[in-house]
Amino acid sequence: MYKFAVTLSLLTHLLATLCLPTQECPILGPVLPSEFDIAQTDAFLNATELFPRQLELLFSSGVLNRTSSSFSVDVFSSVTNTSIYSYNHDATDLHEALTTGELTDNTLFRIGSVSKLFTVYALIAAAGIEIFNDPVTKHLPELAGNIGRAAVESIIWEDVTVGALASHQAGVGGFILETAACTELGTCNVSDFLAQMRDNKRPTTSAFETPIYADSGFGILARVLERLTRLEYGQAIHNTLSVPLGLNTISTFKPEGDAVDGLIVPGSLAESSWGFDNQITAGSGGIYANGADLRTIGLSILHSQLLPPAATRRWMKPLGSVAALSESVGAPWEINRLALPVTSNSTRTRISDLYTKAGGQAGYGSIFALSPDHNIGFTINVAGATAGRDRWVLRDLVGETFVVAAEHAAAEYAAQNYVGTFVDDSIDGTNLTVTVDDDKPGLGLASMFWNSTEVRTALVSLQPLPIPAENVTVRLYPTGLQDGTRRVFRAVVEYYPIEPRAAIEGGQGLFNNGCAAWLSAAFYPDSDSLILDIVDGQLESVTSVLFNSTMRRVA
Incomplete structure (x- = not known):
């Protein structure tokens, strides 16, 4: 594995030295029309042939474990409104964990922090994107009252907006341990949670100082959604997203009954988060979903199905920067700035923003990604002991294969038409x-x-x-x-x-x-x-x- 990693590192360095930006500077955004079925182009068909071979290299080198890591990959297009490529790997060690004996895009996984995307999407759908400008104390007045206290010890909630929480710029950090460990609905008290966040939570930074990943902010945002809808978080997600979009599986509680189609990783809470249904933290990382419903969510965003188009465009923009030229932060998008070769076999690249959200919890990993430049998206759901690591390996492979193919498909289509x-x-x-x-x-x-x-x-x-x-x-x-x-x-x-x-x-x-x-x-x-x-x-x-x-x- 070390030898493979070194080889891959050297290859990456070589490519970086060979590839330069295009001499002509484009406007950021799509550079070619993307209103066509990329699945019919040679560039995309070549990618579908390449993907399994590249995956086999990852298995044979030990970067991915063939027997202990199961995953489901789906690439979809908003032009055809369908999946245009899918790949399911049923690991032998986890086969018995499949309740139906088959891994498909209807199989439920835990999606971890991809839940944050649902929380923000539901907030915008319920109240409009202007809610980003609201002080959080407008909706949760219980948080107010820290003005005048030492800023190094208390969060000044009057300075915190909904948008700051959604973009990890509120300086609120992770959950207080006793909140994160609360497993029973009856013992997870919202009033106690808000009081703890006001009285006991120390800030990680000042509001809007810099993005630092903050799980607890989405516990707060879930409460904002509850106030807006007058429903508990899970029901608010159901009414706001699942009902209008026809989603079938989205839930914050593990499904019950004999008809469940899921991949239930066995083991303790340290090994599997299946059934760990803390409703205070659910808005940060508590949703169950399958690939089919994630695809529907992605298509609804690309089509502005629930939001005005201008609101979607505003939502899918950076709101903060991190200390890397290739990344920025949205609400709660993790935006990867990709240098894409503009034509097949080209060493000249242009910048394209890929809007992603990653999720991970014990036994599960997930990636949700949209490429507005190309009218495509992809999802990855992983289960197994190494799911947290494997999601990144698979994200890299899927993105480098299919987003690059989409760029070349656009050039191919434009040359013909x-x-x-x-x-x-x-x-x-x-x-x-x-x-x-x-x-x-x-x-x-x-x-x-x-x-x-x-x-x-x-x-x-x-x-x-x-x-x-x-x-x-x-x-x-x-x-x-x-x-x-x-x-x-x-x-x-x-x-x-x-x-x-x-x-x-x-x-x-x-x-x-x-x-x-x-x-x-x-x-x-x-x-x-x-x-x-x-x-x-x-x-x-x-x-x-x-x-x-x-x-x-x-x-």
Whole structure:
């Protein structure tokens, strides 16, 4: 195993030294349209063939234990609203723990801290995302009263907002031991819990100082949800999420009866959390779920099924930073900033944010992930003694296989359906050419003529600049604005030689001078706006707002 780890480390270092950001700087977000079935592309089909082989390497090297770790992997698409790849591994040592004798995406697991995602989702669905701005004392006045006490000893709850709790920035840390150990519903008293948090809980940081993972904050948020809905936490989750989404298995209590489909890891509480149903801590890590219901939750978020689209977009943004360039913190998203190769076999990468939530408790591990750039998500449920470690290994494999495949699938699809030459027959010499290019993000605008004059530089200056065409590069990026078949793209114009990125990205110096797309796009509101009309998946025409010209496909 050590030899394998060293080899993997060396490979990772080699890849890091070989891969650099794309020379052209894209706008953060999707760089290509993703409204297509990626399961039908060569890039994705190749990934489905690669995944089992890579998994076998992890088994044979001992990184994963074939006999003692069971897991269920599901990759889904919001375009087809289906699972597009699944893999279930039934470990021999845990086979008897399957109540139906079969591991499927209907099999119940404990999902640990993925429960935090349910808590926040239910809060936003019940009260709107504006609740993030509320002081928690607005909803739980019992917490008030510490103003004037020593700040090193007491949490000043009046400074703590719902959003601070949801993004681990309230400085509240973990649960008090006696609360975390409470196993019987009748002995888990909400009033006592809130009094302990007010009177006995020492802060880990000041509010909004920095994100530090805080389980107890979600115990507080569960109480906020209870006040809003006037229901106990489990029933509030049921009414707010399960009923409107048609979820079948979500619960904060272990299921009873002969028809249970679950993987019940045997052993003591130290070995298995099955049946440890503390309702005070349930909002932090107490939910039972299966892969099918997790997929439904993921699809509902990608479709903004329960929330206004603007609220979903606001929710899926970073709210804090940690001491790593590749990670940031949301509510309660663990946001991984991925450097994705932009085209197949490319050593040039662009940044894409993967929104994840990990969960783990005795005997179980879980990963929930959404990639808004690609309209896909994935879930991983693991059971066994090493589930806590195995979830990370599987997250890395699934993400590196299928998120990368989704990026390449988009380039493949765009090359087949968007590339071409477009002409405005009403104005002589008015045309443009759209490309997809190796090592470059987004669509390329290889040329654009209006009345026989090359006008790409006018997209950012309102009039053509006397710059040789070979010194100009223009990339087109989607904005998310759409109406029927029409999609608004922004043209980002850059000039060679492009300023270098910072040294940390393979350039030079501390500061980033070569990535200013977000500063220059839409500087003149409509000049760089191009409207792409996409019919049955194919780009049929491009309209320049600046020149009031619609150019239609001729090749």
